[in-house]
Amino acid sequence: MKQDPAWVSIQTQDFDLNAEIAALRAQDGRVGAVCSFVGTVRDRTAGQPGQISSLELEHYPGMTEAAIEAMIDAALQRFDIYGARVIHRIGLLQPLDQIVLVAVTSAHRGESFAACEFLMDYLKTQAPFWKKETSPEGACWVDARVSDDAALARWGIDTRNS
């Protein structure tokens, strides 16, 4: 199934959650549930409140989009969902900025809740994005977290990202 507009956007500009959800719902009268997740930029790493001044996002043009499309295909196989939307921002972001959106539609809430979480877990470990944080100590690439691999493992998918 292909939807219009596209499933995946990698962009520098911000997004409007309400507009994205309205567009997803407008395509399909069967939709009874929309579940969305918005990730935002934090102003801290562990134990350092307010220390992060900016975050820079790098991606792999071409591969990133294809990897996320493949994840959505996997979600469509696994869950009884109708549509999905993923937006990931790149470039320079500030604390409190929106960084990622995952939204999923289904008939009832259970499937879209689960698919939304599945897509986020997949994205954290398999989509080629890298974050670099700037703090008073300088700029530093963010390390992958073992807990992100564990989150994907509960869906029965092995990864060794971190």
Added chain:
Amino acid sequence: MKITVKYFASIREAIGTGVEVRETQANTLGALRDELIALGDGHAESLARGRAVRLALNQIMANEAEALTEGAEVAFFPPVTGG
């Protein structure tokens, strides 16, 4: 054979470029990694054995046993941290 190699994030910074076209004798991704390490400097430092390095072959996540083919696009990058 001639291949394209791409580097991302901290590996790109250590090597000083995001892309290079190379003539290689390597027939697997692992052999290519060893060949790049042998170049020394940023290549040796960022791709060193024991460091967390992920690979993609023609834009699909791959492992080092996979075969290299003429015209392939290989990417080396650190574990991903999006979301």
